[in-house]
Amino acid sequence: MTDAAVGGWPLPDREFAFELRVCRWVEACWPPEPGSGGNRDSRSSHGGSLPDDRVAVVARQLGVQDRRWDTLVLECDRAKLAERAVFGERALDSDLLHVVRHAPPEWAWYRDALPDPGYPWQYVREAVHTAADRDLVETRKRGNRIEFRRRWRYPEWVERVVAIENKPDLDASAARVLGDQLERDVALGLADEVWVATRATDGADGVEPALLERLPVEAGILAVREGDGPAGLDVEPVWHPRSLAVDTPGTRILERPDGGTHDRSAARFEYVDAAWKASKRREIAERAYERGWRGYADHVRTDCRHFRVADAEAPLPACAAKGRCVTARECAGSCPEFEPEPPAWRAGEWPIDGGPGRGAMRLLERQRERRRE
Ligand code: SF4
Numbered sequence: 336m337t338d339a340a341v342g343g344w345p346l347p348d349r350e351f352a353f354e355l356r357v358c359r360w361v362e363a364c365w366p367p368e369p370g371s372g373g374n375r376d377s378r379s380s381h382g383g384s385l386p387d388d389r390v391a392v393v394a395r396q397l398g399v400q401d402r403r404w405d406t407l408v409l410e411c412d413r414a415k416l417a418e419r420a421v422f423g424e425r426a427l428d429s430d431l432l433h434v435v436r437h438a439p440p441e442w443a444w445y446r447d448a449l450p451d452p453g454y455p456w457q458y459v460r461e462a463v464h465t466a467a468d469r470d471l472v473e474t475r476k477r478g479n480r481i482e483f484r485r486r487w488r489y490p491e492w493v494e495r496v497v498a499i500e501n502k503p504d505l506d507a508s509a510a511r512v513l514g515d516q517l518e519r520d521v522a523l524g525l526a527d528e529v530w531v532a533t534r535a536t537d538g539a540d541g542v543e544p545a546l547l548e549r550l551p552v553e554a555g556i557l558a559v560r561e562g563d564g565p566a567g568l569d570v571e572p573v574w575h576p577r578s579l580a581v582d583t584p585g586t587r588i589l590e591r592p593d594g595g596t597h598d599r600s601a602a603r604f605e606y607v608d609a610a611w612k613a614s615k616r617r618e619i620a621e622r623a624y625e626r627g628w629r630g631y632a633d634h635v636r637t638d639c640r641h642f643r644v645a646d647a648e649a650p651l652p653a654c655a656a657k658g659r660c661v662t663a664r665e666c667a668g669s670c671p672e673f674e675p676e677p678p679a680w681r682a683g684e685w686p687i688d689g690g691p692g693r694g695a696m697r698l699l700e701r702q703r704e705r706r707r708e
Pocket residue numbers: 636639640641642643653654655656657661665666667670671672673674
């Protein structure tokens with residue numbers, strides 16, 4: 336994928352563009368064609384599709400405090416995802432989820448209605464007020480008691496959580512580090528599946544042989560090459576993952592011996608219960624719902640006169656000054672070539688109403704909207 340161009344814009348040979356293109360492919364083609372994996376000789380170059388009552392929501396760079404995944408796929412119940420929409424586009428954090436998930440249909444004192452949160456009730460009361468401010472619940476005061484009731488039942492809209500690590504280039508030592516990371520993912524079992532997406536090779540295995548040796552068998556492998564699919568990719572599952580036990584307690588590996596001859600240290604780990612996992616999955620899903628994978632648009636300089644969208648379908652940020660696609664990090668306030676859009680563009684005199692930057696923002700926002708439906 337190094338010398339490819341999308342919409343005429345050369346790609347930077349970096350993970351960012353690879354990741355965005357994988358996100359786009361996943362959004363259009365999830366899940367990878369079933370039935371071809373499970374043995375290392377299998378080949379399939381097409382994605383499949385979810386049943387009609389399911390839909391995939393894709394996000395980037397989300398996870399828990401000590402682990403962030405590159406691409407996250409939420410396989411959602413279509414009807415429940417639509418029910419989720421009444422709670423607004425913004426994510427519900429753990430405090431708000433506690434309130435809306437347990438909000439009663441009839442008026443009740445919040446302390447009677449909600450399970451003990453395990454932290455001071457004063458924070459719960461603040462969350463009830465925040466929920467009311469956002470029209471998520473109704474509140475009233477009876478004496479000095481705050482009562483509340485739900486406006487809508489919060490749906491359990493996520494069926495499965497799938498994590499994908501995007502590693503276009505993997506040598507043996509990078510594969511070892513990644514293997515260690517994935518073993519931790521497997522032990523914790525927070526996601527239903529974990530995959531690695533990597534650049535396809537011409538070898539017999541379709542990917543770097545080191546990957547097949549170093550990665551845990553529970554992790555799936557996607558071989559990514561230029562093609563005619565969404566985002567200009569063909570994505571081939573060369574190894575299908577095993578489903579992880581998300582409903583049972585998991586193991587968080589805190590420390591492990593490095594495996595050297597003289598290393599006799601013991602591994603350190605702790606258990607996490609199933610309830611913790613369930614609540615973290617909900618929180619991650621909420622953030623994914625708000626951000627999607629096009630959230631980078633909030634960080635790149637769409638207000639720069641050189642900003643363009645390369646291939647509206649993908650879409651990738653591109654820069655007319657540099658003549659190529661750019662990463663979110665380089666298309667930032669510190670960019671020495673930044674130039675604000677001329678005021679006349681913003682006033683609507685440019686061919687796209689409000690200038691190309693505004694046009695790009697609107698395009699990305701419309702696409703985010705569509706994917707929440
Ligand atoms: S901020 Fe820099 S990288 Fe981004 S569009 Fe402007 S000139 Fe290009």
